[in-house]
Amino acid sequence: MIRSFFSGLILILLPFSLTAQWNNIVSPTDQIIYDVTFTAENQGWAVGLGGTILHYDGIAWEVYDLLPGNSFNRVVFTSENKGWAITGNGKIFHYDGNGWSLNFTATGGKGLYTLYFLETGEGYASGAEGYIAYYDGEHWIEGNIGFDVWTLTSYFADNKNGWLSAGAGKMYQFKDSVWSEITTTNPGAFIEMRFVSPDNGYGVGFGNSIWHYDGNSWSIDYTSINNTNHNLLDIHFLDENHGWASGEGSFFTYNYGVWTEELVDPDWEVWGFHFTDPYHGWGVGSDGLLLRYGPDPLDWQPSDEIPSHFRVNEISRSPQGDLYAIAHTDGVSPAESEVALYKSSDGLSWEKISSDLDLRSQTTTILAMQDVLLVSGYDKDFNFEVYKSVDNGLTWEVSMAGMSSQTFVQDMTIDENGIIYAVAKHVIPELYKSEDLGDSWTLITTNGFPVPTDPADGDFMNIASIGTTLFAFHTESENNVRAIYTSSDGVNWIALANTPDKFFAVDLHVSEGGLLYASGGIIDVPFGNNVKGIVYVSGDQGNSWQVIDTGSLGDYGAIYFSIASIGSELLLSTTNANVDRDFKVFTTVKPQIQSINFGVLSSKTYGDPTFEPVASTTSGLPIEYNSANPEVALVNGNSISINGAGVTTITASQPGNASFHAANNVEQLLTVDKATLNVTVVNVSRDEGEPNPVFELRYEGWVGGDDINDLDVIPIASTTADIPSDEGTYPITISGGMDNNYNFDYTAGILTVNNVEEVITALEKHSTTGIKIFPNPVSYKLKLIPGPSAISGLAIIYNSTGAIIKSIRFNGKALEMDFSAYPSGIYLLKIISADGSTVHQIVKE
Incomplete structure (x- = not known):
């Protein structure tokens, strides 16, 4: 398909549609935009809340003026440098080519809601309480229609005839300079009207229907199936055959007498339309909404899936939907050149297939079929060959039976009957066919192509097929003849009458939908310096052509090479016009949305x-x-x-x-509950009058290597029993534990307090511990001096009933116990020390 004299190729993906659509574009404001008008295709104005005036210069919308305190709702231009805009507080602003300025204010600041200009330059502005102002070309003249209504939209056929619409289903006709109320069945009111002639008008507003005036009466022309609970907001007619209306999230198109409805974005609340032709228009609305109607915009994005040192020679799509691209390094000798084969399922992500094809020097074309790949090129010794693979490109073998060893195959195609056609050159242009998937080839004798003096001056560049109809681009340099030819049998060829002028087609491609694409360039002579890359598409097998916009590719557009398709997207290979051997991958195919x-x-x-x-x-x-x-x-x-x-x-x-x-990220809460830590206390006992022992806590349920040192607050054990407590059992309870990772399950223990009399009976009445107690009998204070084996301990005094009346600790020092307040009688003094307990009888005088 491509001769070695081309400097390089780049893979590009291009979506193409023969129809127009609405696209939301970046807006310079978030204010509601109520109205839009264009003086030319690339000169537009829009107005809205907050005193917002926008201007479009053919490239982008920008805030032209901001006049706070005003709420613009209508804008009209009578020429490129003469425009008008009205506000809800009775002001009329004028544009004179240099800027906007206040031109007129309605008496009493009456709100203005309609603005209409005749081709004569006369205009009308109307609003609250029947107010109307007439512009005679120089001055605004105030008046009233004679009815106390708020007009919402207007139309004037001339300065004596027109219409106004108000609320509550009221319509007012201006006929022969007289205003009168017209009864209609419309339950609401028109927000907007458009007339294509005095007897042919349309209106939309409060309700979900489009109304039509036929010269005699108003009647419903179409009722929305989607906007059942919403109002229609605007209507615009380009001529009697082309019109548009808007609802909340719906668009309505009138085409030669038929309305069609399209449900688009429910968030689009469109207040104004303007079309410059049936395929180019603008819509404006809430939150700064700016919509452009036209062919799909092309947004080229670079991709690095294929290394930049490779030029992509051709891309072919298999019946299974896989794409194969062949490439090689450029500008090096055959011995040093590197070949690569890439595969993709979507045209976005590519993987290299390593095989013995890498050992070749250059590849020219590839044909992907059901489980079979054919590639042409030449080896390191510059031998021309056709290679075949039946394992998706992993292994290859030469498949040239029937061809000369000097035949250089430039492009291949397969028709609906499975016949492969290959255009080639061996001194002169050749056409081969194969009916066994490339195992053997037959040379076809052709006619219909120009015959130069030197047959070598002719050349095939490419070939494609629609059904069994073949298309090929043939060039003959002697007379500088280039044309796309067609044939039904491969033998007899005729030139298409409408081959674009000065077009050099490097590749032809047929999409699944039967569209014929041609890529190449406009050049005066083959491979001259004055080259402009171009891509054409034909929906009628080459009888007519449309240009596909590739202007945004910039420098990567000197000449376009291989073209292929996947679904509605195109793949186009090219190279940088200004930088030698600059290979890059661009794509307008957008990555898919995933969830x-x-x-x-x-x-x-x-x-x-x-x-x-x-x-x-x-x-x-x-x-x-x-x-x-x-x-x-x-x-x-x-x-x-x-x-x-x-x-x-x-x-x-x-x-x-x-x-x-x-x-889009998805978040879920993870709740981790606390583990349960079981805490128990060991049961203990003591004698009456003794202090409580230290309680021992035991734990079960630790996670991992946790221990008591990991707790935020360690639980404690306690009991209601104290030193004076009577004999019996007392619960030992646990409380106070706190931790971020543990809940506590407590098991209480038991403290047993033993009867002291039983203990006393078991002890000797006297002791040899060496403790001195005197005087005994005692009348005032009893002294206790610790002995050598009882340095410290606890002294407890019991009365005659066995009740504890005092306890006191001693620690190596003499101790005095005050008996002065005790009644006379016998008392027991219990001494508890390290070597045991002793009991002494004390007499109180």
Whole structure:
């Protein structure tokens, strides 16, 4: 398909549509835009709330003026440098080519809502309470229609005839300079009217119907099936055959007597339309909405899927839908040149197929068929060959039976009967066919092409097929003849009458839908310096052609080479016109949208094992997870480990790749409950009058290597019994424990207090501990001096009933116990020390 004299190729993906559509574009304001008008295709004005006036210069919308305190609702231009805009507070502003200025204010500041100008330069502005102002070409003259109504839209056929619409279904006709009320069945009012002639008008407004005036009466022409609970906001007619209306989220198109309805974006509230031709228009509305109607915009984006040192020679799509691209390094000798084969399922993400094809020097064309690939090129010794693979490009063998060893195949195609045609050159142009998938070839004798003096001056560049009809581009340099030819049998060829002038077609391609594409350039002589890349498309087998816009490719547009398609998208290869051997990959194919399915996470408990969340993407790409609080849960790859009790947000994300946009993140709460720590206290006992022993707590339920040192607040054991407590059993309760990771389950213990009399009976009445007690009998104070084996201890005094009346500790020093307040009688003094207990009888005088 491509001769070696071309400097390089780049893969480009181009979406193409023969129809126009609405596209939301960037707006310089968030104010409501109520009206829009154009003086030429690339000169527009729009007005709205907040004193907003926008201007379009053919490239972008910009805020031209901002006049706070005004609410613009209508704008009209009678010429490129003469325009008018009205406000809801009775002001009329004028544009004179240099800027906007206040031109007129209605008496009493009456609100103005309609603005209409005749071709004569006369104009009308109307609004509240029947107010109307007439512009005679120089001055505004105030008046009233004679009815106390608020007019919402107007139309005037001349200065004596027209219409006004008000609320509550009221219409007012201006006929022969007289205003009168017209009864209609319209339950609401028109917000906007458009007339294509005095007897042919349309109106929309409060209700979901489009109304038509036929010269006699108003009647419903179309009722929306989508805007059942909404109003229609604007209507615009270009001529009697082309009109548009808007609802909230719906568009209505009138084409030669028939209305069609399209449900678009429910958030689009369009207040104004303007069309410059049936395929180019603008819409404006709420929140600064700016809509452009026209062919799909081309947004070229670079891609690095194929290395920049390769030029892509051709792309072919298999019946299974896979794309194959062949490429080689450029500008080096055959021995040093490198060949590469790439495969893609969507034209966005490509993978290299390593095979013995890499050992070749250059490849020229590829034909992808059902389980078979054919490639032409030459080896390191510059031998021309055709290679065949039956394992998706992993292994190759030469397949040239019937061809000369010097035949250089430039392009191939396969028709609907499975016959492969190959255009080639061996001194002169040649056409071959194969009926066995390239195993053998037959030379076809052709006629219909020009015959130069030197047959070598002729050349085939490419070939394509629609059904069994063949198309080929043939060039004859002697007379500078270039044309696309067609044939039904491969033998007899005729030139298409409408081959674009000065067009050199480097490649022809037929899409699944039967569109014939031709890529190449406009050149005066083959491969001259004055080259402009261009791509054509034909929907009628070459009888007529349309240009596909590739202007945004900039420098990558000197000449376009291979063209292919996948679905409604095109793939186009080219190179930089200004930088030698600059290879790049561009694409207008947009990555697909993917979404994440990530369900609610079940709660966990501190100590639970590591788990893997269950989430998936519509793309099949792997999920990435993140934990907002690693102290609760930590993500490690696809696993989540529990680090502590609490709540954290687990976010599932997928960043996308060349084929898919990044997915919107999905968040789920993960609740980790506290583990239960069982705490028990050991049962203990003591004698009456003794202090409580230290209580021992025991723990069960630790997670991992946790211990008592990891608790925020350690629990404590306590009892209601104290030193004076009577004999019996007392509960030992546990309380006060606190921790972020544990709940506490307490098991109480028992403290047993033994009867002291039983203890006393078991002891000797006297002791040899060496403790001195005197005087005895005592009347005032009893002194106790510790002995060598009883340095410290506890002294407890019991009365005659066995009740404890005093206890006091001693520690190596003499102790005095005051008996002065005790009644006379016998008392017992119990001494508890390290070597045991002794009991002494004390007499109180």
